[in-house]
Amino acid sequence: MRKLILTTAVAFGAMMAVASGAQAKFVFALVPKNMNNPFFDQARDGCKKAEAESNGAFECMYIGPGEHGGGDEQVTIVQDLVAKGVDGIAVSPSNAAAMAGPLQAAKDAGIPVLTWDSDLLPENKELRVAYIGTHNYDIGVNLAKVAMAAKPKGGTICIQSGGAAAANHNERMQGIRDTLAGKQSAASPGDRLTGQNGWTEIDGCPLYTNDDFPVSVQQFTDTMAKNPKLDAFIPTGGFPQFIPDANRAAVEPFKDAIAKKQLALIVADTLPVQIDQMKEGLSLGQVGQRPFEMGYKTMFALKDIKEGKAPPADPTYTGLDVCTPETVDTCIGK
Known part of the structure; x- marks a missing residue:
């Protein structure tokens, strides 16, 4: 044994x-x-x-x-x-x-x-x-540059972020704010825009999606309903465009305003599904990662x-x- x-x-x-x-x-x-x-x-x-x-x-x-x-x-x-x-x-x-x-x-x-x-x-x-x-700060910088090209005199803006605790989205928000303000802030997510260089963040913004795509689309719809003359809406991620049918339905009513650069809708990321939507006139620009x-x-x-x-x-x-x-x-x- x-x-x-x-x-x-x-x-x-x-x-x-x-x-x-x-x-x-x-x-x-x-x-x-x-x-x-x-x-x-x-x-x-x-x-x-x-x-x-x-x-x-x-x-x-x-x-x-x-x-x-x-x-x-x-x-x-x-x-x-x-x-x-x-x-x-x-x-x-x-x-x-x-x-x-x-x-x-x-x-x-x-x-x-x-x-x-x-x-x-x-x-x-x-x-x-x-x-x-x-370089997440640079995403914000470039999103802001596209917005400034469309709106050289500034205007009202809403920034849509992923999550309040997400370091990358906070860095992007800082890049947007610093570039539009023309002044470096001490730390992310940067200093709120209150008229610097003509740019002012509206009440209720920034928005936080927690990467919930349907929520991101609803936030855009609600924001535009309350602020129909908003000058710029900038998501720091591709959240709404990742559900293209829902995003098309939400943005379609503003295609003319986007084409005339009355609304500077500029979105982070450049995945094929997003580029397709830009080609359809549903954004003025995309700043993408790899x-x-x-x-x-x-x-x-x-x-x-x-x-x-x-x-x-x-x-x-x-x-x-x-x-x-x-x-x-x-x-x-x-």
Whole structure:
């Protein structure tokens, strides 16, 4: 009997060794703010392309909240990833402050972390190796420049953001406000516009969607009903355009005002579904990021870190595309 037990134990040990060998590839998690979003779909595709090109060196685990939210579910997901001992994490924090907790646990466990799309708060940046993504302040700068070209004398404006705790959207809002005001503010989300250079934010704005696309469309509809002569409406993300039929129905009544530059409707991001809507006259401009590149670069950066190679530069910016109806055929970077 003792011999049988020993034989079984040896066989089991051999099986575990084989299994361990089969799973020797790194497992890197790409964690978006939510998975019901065409922007993050592109990041997923970049991640999977990197996986395919790695020749089995790593697996891209794309995992995140199914829907929008304030970040609680995302925090739980990252906590679980740390507990499971993944080899690396690349996360776009929905709530920058709340994400510090699980990322401290990741650091304590020796799991390298990158942020992408959205970064941590300045006081928590030591918890990640680097940020790979957009210079979010510059998105705001360029959104504002398109608005200023349409409205050189300024006017009333409403800014629509993703979430009050989302560092990337706050940085974009600061870029919009600073550029329109012609003055640098101390910190994101910047100083409210109260007449600087002719620009004034209306009561009730900024708006916060928490990445809820139907809410974003309803907010636009409600705002325009109360402020039919609004000069500019600027979402810091593509939220309303990600549900094109609903957005078309909401914006269609204002196509003439947009064409005449009476309403400067300018939206962040340049996904194909959004460019199609700009071509239809439903926006005066789009300022886009490169999410595919973010998903792709984070994976190989984590591989380099795990293999003891140099980490990526911090920050590593992936560039912007500024599109207007006049430049639509050439504006997207290749």
